[in-house]
Amino acid sequence: MMLEQPSATGMKSVDKPKRIGNKRRRRAFVNPLVGWTFLLPSIVLLAVFVFYPVLKTIYLSFFLTDFAGNPTVFVGLSNFKDLFTSSDYLMSLVYTLIFVAGTVLATVVISVLLALLANEKLKGVGFFRTVYASTMGISVSVAAVFWMFLFNPSIGIMNRFLHVFGIPAISWLTNPHWALFAIALSTVWMNIGFSFLILLGGLQNISPSLYESVKINGVPYFKQLRKITLPLLSPTLFFVIVISIINAFQTFGQVDMLTKGGPSNHTNLLVYSIYQDAFVNHQFGSASAETVVLAVIIFVLTILQFKLGEKRVHYQ
Amino acid sequence: MTQIEMKDVSKTYNRKNTVLEGIDFSVEKGEFFVLVGPSGCGKSTILRMIAGLEEISEGELLIADSLANDLLPKERNVSMVFQNYALYPHMTVKENILFGIGHQQKVSKIEKEERLAKALELVQLQEFIDRKPRELSGGQRQRVALARAIVSEAPICLMDEPLSNLDAKLRAQMRMEIRQLQQRLGLTLVYVTHDQVEAMTMGDRIMILNQGHVQQIGKPIDIYNDPANTFVASFIGSPQMNFMETTVADGYSKIATDVSAQLPFIPEKSKYLVAIRPEKLKSQGDAGDLNFKVYINAVEQLGNETILGFELNNEQWKAKWNGQWAIQPGELISIYFSPQDLYYFDVDSREQVVLSGGQQQRGEVTV
Numbered sequence: 210m211m212l213e214q215p216s217a218t219g220m221k222s223v224d225k226p227k228r229i230g231n232k233r234r235r236r237a238f239v240n241p242l243v244g245w246t247f248l249l250p251s252i253v254l255l256a257v258f259v260f261y262p263v264l265k266t267i268y269l270s271f272f273l274t275d276f277a278g279n280p281t282v283f284v285g286l287s288n289f290k291d292l293f294t295s296s297d298y299l300m301s302l303v304y305t306l307i308f309v310a311g312t313v314l315a316t317v318v319i320s321v322l323l324a325l326l327a328n329e330k331l332k333g334v335g336f337f338r339t340v341y342a343s344t345m346g347i348s349v350s351v352a353a354v355f356w357m358f359l360f361n362p363s364i365g366i367m368n369r370f371l372h373v374f375g376i377p378a379i380s381w382l383t384n385p386h387w388a389l390f391a392i393a394l395s396t397v398w399m400n401i402g403f404s405f406l407i408l409l410g411g412l413q414n415i416s417p418s419l420y421e422s423v424k425i426n427g428v429p430y431f432k433q434l435r436k437i438t439l440p441l442l443s444p445t446l447f448f449v450i451v452i453s454i455i456n457a458f459q460t461f462g463q464v465d466m467l468t469k470g471g472p473s474n475h476t477n478l479l480v481y482s483i484y485q486d487a488f489v490n491h492q493f494g495s496a497s498a499e500t501v502v503l504a505v506i507i508f509v510l511t512i513l514q515f516k517l518g519e520k521r522v523h524y525q
Numbered sequence: 526m527t528q529i530e531m532k533d534v535s536k537t538y539n540r541k542n543t544v545l546e547g548i549d550f551s552v553e554k555g556e557f558f559v560l561v562g563p564s565g566c567g568k569s570t571i572l573r574m575i576a577g578l579e580e581i582s583e584g585e586l587l588i589a590d591s592l593a594n595d596l597l598p599k600e601r602n603v604s605m606v607f608q609n610y611a612l613y614p615h616m617t618v619k620e621n622i623l624f625g626i627g628h629q630q631k632v633s634k635i636e637k638e639e640r641l642a643k644a645l646e647l648v649q650l651q652e653f654i655d656r657k658p659r660e661l662s663g664g665q666r667q668r669v670a671l672a673r674a675i676v677s678e679a680p681i682c683l684m685d686e687p688l689s690n691l692d693a694k695l696r697a698q699m700r701m702e703i704r705q706l707q708q709r710l711g712l713t714l715v716y717v718t719h720d721q722v723e724a725m726t727m728g729d730r731i732m733i734l735n736q737g738h739v740q741q742i743g744k745p746i747d748i749y750n751d752p753a754n755t756f757v758a759s760f761i762g763s764p765q766m767n768f769m770e771t772t773v774a775d776g777y778s779k780i781a782t783d784v785s786a787q788l789p790f791i792p793e794k795s796k797y798l799v800a801i802r803p804e805k806l807k808s809q810g811d812a813g814d815l816n817f818k819v820y821i822n823a824v825e826q827l828g829n830e831t832i833l834g835f836e837l838n839n840e841q842w843k844a845k846w847n848g849q850w851a852i853q854p855g856e857l858i859s860i861y862f863s864p865q866d867l868y869y870f871d872v873d874s875r876e877q878v879v880l881s882g883g884q885q886q887r888g889e890v891t892v
Binding site: 418419 | 576577578597605623624626627677
């Protein structure tokens with residue numbers, strides 16, 4: 210009895226924390242399970258459509274493939290080496306960079322101007338806001354079809370317009386000097402809607418009292434634009450630029466519809482060249498290598514933008 | 526000298542929504558003029574019309590005796606302090622203060638620096654010159670906004686509810702600071718607020734607005750003592766004035782059972798609104814005072830004073846007694862008042878019944 214007594218109490222004192230420990234352990238197991246269950250649908254979708262293709266692409270970029278895209282011979286980095294010695298690929302890279310720089314610059318500048326205009330308190334401004342943003346609602350294929358008509362050398366409105374000023378007709382889509390410009394023009398038109406809408410939202414977020422204060426002080430318009438509007442729009446502007454650059458690098462639809470990469474590869478932008486390598490020439494290995502290079506370019510550029518933007522973007 | 530004058534000004538939106546009508550007032554040079562009223566009464570619209578941020582639909586606005594209806598905001602020579610301060614979030618305190626005068630070529634660089642130093646000293650912000658607004662407290666931001674108005678050296682300063690974003694303690698302090706600043710700089714200040722305490726304590730004169738119409742203009746104390754109508758009477762003063770409808774017979778108005786006060790005027794109607802300020806309902810009577818007994822239904826202890834609530838003829842009334850009173854709800858209490866302290870308002874027009882021959886001198890009538 211005397212011996213049992215302390216051991217019994219000892220048992221109790223050990224028992225209690227153990228039960229709490231069990232509970233805690235069970236919770237530690239159940240809680241993440243619940244969490245992961247909620248995440249499961251997105252994880253599955255991302256895994257199937259993003260993670261697996263990314264890994265498979267990287268994997269394939271080290272191989273030669275057969276007609277069906279199965280890896281046959283491991284070639285290490287030779288796919289990449291071939292790319293950077295291929296004049297076609299380098300040309301495509303250069304044209305893509307020119308295309309991206311041109312379209313993004315034009316898109317952002319035009320969108321900012323339109324947004325500034327549409328942000329004024331004018332009669333019927335709602336109509337113009339809708340019109341300016343409307344290109345967002347038109348799919349690339351539809352837009353490409355009517356740009357094809359606009360660019361048509363004999364019946365297209367572009368040439369008729371030139372004709373009015375006495376300028377001879379241009380074969381927009383078949384002249385190597387003009388084809389990339391034509392693609393860029395249609396791309397700018399398609400991208401304006403989105404950037405315009407986002408930028409207009411950014412402008413409307415700026416407190417009207419700031420402008421009223423400026424008005425009372427009589428600060429000139431361009432100083433107001435430079436010192437107040439643009440700095441306060443900078444977070445939105447930054448977002449639009451990053452997104453536009455990524456989008457421009459991924460341009461495909463209009464190239465496929467309007468020029469098919471021609472004339473003589475002058476509009477063979479990176480994504481179109483990837484498509485041709487993979488699905489026309491069945492060179493899945495080198496197409497994968499191109500894809501990896503494109504991803505790295507976009508990745509590096511985006512990081513660079515964030516680094517450069519840090520100082521110039523004024524978050525409130 | 527008259528600095529700002531509005532003559533029969535009205536404001537209409539879309540040709541049908543009239544928000545202001547027949548606004549007539551003038552502000553003297555160096556005067557602290559307060560526009561006060563409940564939200565939506567049009568007081569901010571008046572201020573914005575003076576600033577030129579809002580168009581004047583009808584009537585005339587004179588600034589320094591010349592017509593200013595069609596002048597651009599920058600030509601009106603005014604400065605403005607906004608409710609949300611309107612500070613530029615990406616600029617430092619210094620840049621914020623100087624931005625408004627930065628483009629003025631007639632002001633030399635040296636003078637700009639001098640004005641900056643003076644303004645910073647006036648608002649006590651010298652140490653914060655390189656901070657961004659987000660690194661400042663609400664009171665400091667408010668001071669930056671004031672400094673911005675000061676450096677412009679405009680003779681007229683407009684303030685749109687500048688203290689409403691501050692907590693009560695800071696508000697009391699800033700009230701005093703703004704008042705001192707205005708006096709030191711000799712500014713003509715038009716100040717918009719919905720807070721009757723701000724209006725009473727700060728203004729040289731106040732204008733009370735309701736639903737787009739001027740209710741009364743005058744010195745705060747005159748308005749308190751002699752409200753033009755029931756709106757002004759209930760808007761100014763806290764707790765608000767007690768009202769009750771009363772029947773009139775034989776020159777007496779009935780206040781409570783067995784309590785009637787002699788009317789100080791010859792009645793034309795059988796009913797009037799009778800009113801009295803809570804602090805005029807006393808615990809003890811003097812000679813000539815009337816009294817009635819009521820059951821107290823609410824007691825608010827404020828430390829320095831006690832507010833007693835009770836019902837009288839189906840109206841909830843309040844009495845404000847100095848000091849601390851150990852009274853419980855449900856107690857029967859005698860309340861004394863002087864018939865001299867009663868106000869009479871017309872039941873229909875809600876105007877105060879004009880007293881004949883100065884029987885009761887409560888100050889000048891200013892409308």
